[in-house]
Amino acid sequence: MHCVAPVLSLPRDLRVAFDVDVVTGGRWQDAVDLPNLGAELLDGAQFPNCAAYETWLIGERRRLSAATETLLQEATLTSISLGKPGRGGMHRAIAFAEQSGDSSLAASAYRHLAGSDVLRGIYARADRRLATAEAAVTVDRHAAVELAAIGGVSRLDQGDVDGAIAIFRRGLAADLHRAHPFLPIMLAHTGRAYLLGSDLGAARRCLQESLDLARSRAWAGVTAAPLALLGHLAVAERDLVGARGLLEQAFARACQIADPCWETWSAHGLGLHASAVGDDASALAHLVDAITRSRPQRGGHLWSHVWALTAGVRIARCSGDLRAEGWYDEAIVIAQRCGMRALTDQLVHLN
Numbered sequence: 283m284h285c286v287a288p289v290l291s292l293p294r295d296l297r298v299a300f301d302v303d304v305v306t307g308g309r310w311q312d313a314v315d316l317p318n319l320g321a322e323l324l325d326g327a328q329f330p331n332c333a334a335y336e337t338w339l340i341g342e343r344r345r346l347s348a349a350t351e352t353l354l355q356e357a358t359l360t361s362i363s364l365g366k367p368g369r370g371g372m373h374r375a376i377a378f379a380e381q382s383g384d385s386s387l388a389a390s391a392y393r394h395l396a397g398s399d400v401l402r403g404i405y406a407r408a409d410r411r412l413a414t415a416e417a418a419v420t421v422d423r424h425a426a427v428e429l430a431a432i433g434g435v436s437r438l439d440q441g442d443v444d445g446a447i448a449i450f451r452r453g454l455a456a457d458l459h460r461a462h463p464f465l466p467i468m469l470a471h472t473g474r475a476y477l478l479g480s481d482l483g484a485a486r487r488c489l490q491e492s493l494d495l496a497r498s499r500a501w502a503g504v505t506a507a508p509l510a511l512l513g514h515l516a517v518a519e520r521d522l523v524g525a526r527g528l529l530e531q532a533f534a535r536a537c538q539i540a541d542p543c544w545e546t547w548s549a550h551g552l553g554l555h556a557s558a559v560g561d562d563a564s565a566l567a568h569l570v571d572a573i574t575r576s577r578p579q580r581g582g583h584l585w586s587h588v589w590a591l592t593a594g595v596r597i598a599r600c601s602g603d604l605r606a607e608g609w610y611d612e613a614i615v616i617a618q619r620c621g622m623r624a625l626t627d628q629l630v631h632l633n
Contacts, residue, residue: 443475447472567595
């Protein structure tokens with residue numbers, strides 16, 4: 283502030299409780315928990331005797347709004363990939379954005395919260411929040427990618443493979459240059475959709491593109507997702523030598539970034555691999571690990587937890603392992619409660 287002190291006088295009731303440095307130069311994990319995230323800088327303050335300061339303030343407000351939007355995008359990406367959302371900060375961001383009329387910021391926060399809901403298996407609320415986010419602003423290509431990434435995972439986890447693929451395709455078509463940071467993860471989930479639908483050729487193409495894109499951006503941790511699913515694909519194709527290498531590499535990278543979802547996919551795949559080579563003891567050990575790593579207390583992807591439980595039930599029953607029934611009961615309760623229709627059907631047919 284370069285205006286002389288007597289010219290600038292803040293109202294006594296004005297609350298200036300906002301850490302600009304955290305928003306513009308700090309971590310999103312800290313920023314989303316700021317009490318006034320989304321509020322306008324020095325909201326309510328007027329400086330009639332300092333035109334230069336007024337001009338500066340307008341510019342700073344724009345810069346702060348852009349920085350907040352960037353933080354919310356980063357938080358959304360992390361919530362999808364790592365399962366570590368900051369829901370309290372997002373609720374506050376929505377409240378302040380709506381009060382200030384910043385519909386773009388509110389839409390970003392709604393998308394973030396929808397991603398958090400998908401991870402926790404609250405699909406109806408996630409879909410409502412995505413609809414609210416879509417209605418709040420004119421959807422540009424950037425927002426279209428995020429809506430598709432989150433909405434596609436919601437549809438896929440509920441068991442609608444074809445619907446999910448259609449949503450993912452819309453998102454991919456909105457970003458032909460593959461510039462959005464969501465793209466490697468959305469491509470991995472698109473590959474998961476094709477894998478679950480038994481279209482192994484399409485699954486491989488999407489997963490390889492996901493892997494190539496993550497590598498081109500030097501995102502070593504993100505490569506864990508496509509590597510893990512390529513390992514599942516290799517097991518399905520009976521390429522057991524290739525599968526083991528992919529899954530071990532995926533597991534190591536997932537553990538490096540402590541991602542519970544990708545750790546689960548990798549350990550799950552290692553269990554399927556061990557079962558395929560006839561080592562039921564190792565298969566159960568890997569699946570126990572997958573089930574443990576995907577426990578909801580770790581904040582991971584609930585669908586992946588039920589997916590691992592379902593595989594555990596199959597192999598444990600074949601081996602006469604008494605843990606099978608406890609896993610079955612846990613899996614069927616979660617799947618039915620959340621509306622994971624395809625997994626529910628698989629579990630019902632196991633009885």
